[in-house]
Amino acid sequence: MTASATREEPLQALLVEDDEKLARLTARYLEQRGVTTIVVRSGPEALVETARRPFDVVLLDIMLPGRDGLEVCRELRQRSHVPIIMVTARDEEADRVLGLELGADDYLSKPFSSRELLARIHAQVRRARGKAGPEQGTLRVGRLTLDTRGFQANLDGRPLSITSHEFSLLRVLAERAGQVLTREKLLELARGSAEEVFDRSVDVHIFRIRQKLEENPRQPRLLKTVRGAGYVLVAGEEP
Numbered sequence: 001m002t003a004s005a006t007r008e009e010p011l012q013a014l015l016v017e018d019d020e021k022l023a024r025l026t027a028r029y030l031e032q033r034g035v036t037t038i039v040v041r042s043g044p045e046a047l048v049e050t051a052r053r054p055f056d057v058v059l060l061d062i063m064l065p066g067r068d069g070l071e072v073c074r075e076l077r078q079r080s081h082v083p084i085i086m087v088t089a090r091d092e093e094a095d096r097v098l099g100l101e102l103g104a105d106d107y108l109s110k111p112f113s114s115r116e117l118l119a120r121i122h123a124q125v126r127r128a129r130g131k132a133g134p135e136q137g138t139l140r141v142g143r144l145t146l147d148t149r150g151f152q153a154n155l156d157g158r159p160l161s162i163t164s165h166e167f168s169l170l171r172v173l174a175e176r177a178g179q180v181l182t183r184e185k186l187l188e189l190a191r192g193s194a195e196e197v198f199d200r201s202v203d204v205h206i207f208r209i210r211q212k213l214e215e216n217p218r219q220p221r222l223l224k225t226v227r228g229a230g231y232v233l234v235a236g237e238e239p
Helices: 003-007 020-032 043-052 069-079 093-101 114-128 164-175 183-191 199-213
Strands: 011-016 035-040 057-060 084-088 106-109 138-141 144-147 152-155 158-160 223-226 230-233
Touching: 011 020, 011 043, 011 114, 020 035, 020 114, 035 043, 043 057, 043 069, 057 069, 057 114, 069 084, 069 093, 084 093, 084 114, 093 106, 093 199, 106 114, 114 164, 138 164, 144 164, 164 183, 164 199, 164 230, 183 199, 183 230, 199 223
Parallel strands: 011 035, 011 057, 057 084, 084 106
Antiparallel strands: 138 144, 144 152, 152 158, 223 230
8 A cells, every 4th residue: 555545545436327338437547546436327326325325526417317417416415515526418508507506516518538527526525625725724704704624614603504616615705805706716716727617607606605695695795796797705794
């Protein structure tokens, strides 16, 4: 066993894919790069497997027998914060947005690069483990507190239930409280790249954050939209 292997356990991934050849090739690639991969081929199997054991990431196709990936994503998100990456041939923006609305953290379209998939897996796991950025500690912005070690957000001392990608966006906003950030900048800072930016993905995540952060999400006081510019987390109390 190498020194690096003793520092961290191998990542555990669940690959939900009904294309047998693609599943086999993807699993082989990930296994060769230190990601232990369990493969299932239907929605019901995915829900059983995620209830049976913990995973670091779930790679979820949309077109599945039994129950489709969107249904699985919705149910899984209700009981787990595990990072979910949608991997599918359906590349319409409406499908991307719906997947994100249901709780997915990222979206990768087929055909995809195996190297890109691996990079996205590591990025999502880092966020889920609270290691998305170089600095670790506590961020406080008004009534909001972010524990970047424990990957926990609290409002007035009350814990908020948020996904890893929501936490990454909220952390970027908190680190730059009072500063207006464009959609592209938010994605660049939260994901490390502005590639494949589609504006509504950020809008969906922001709306979900507001539902958990604001008393009235449609009239936000903490996380505001600056029309034509982007989003800003208010640095102090509202007048």
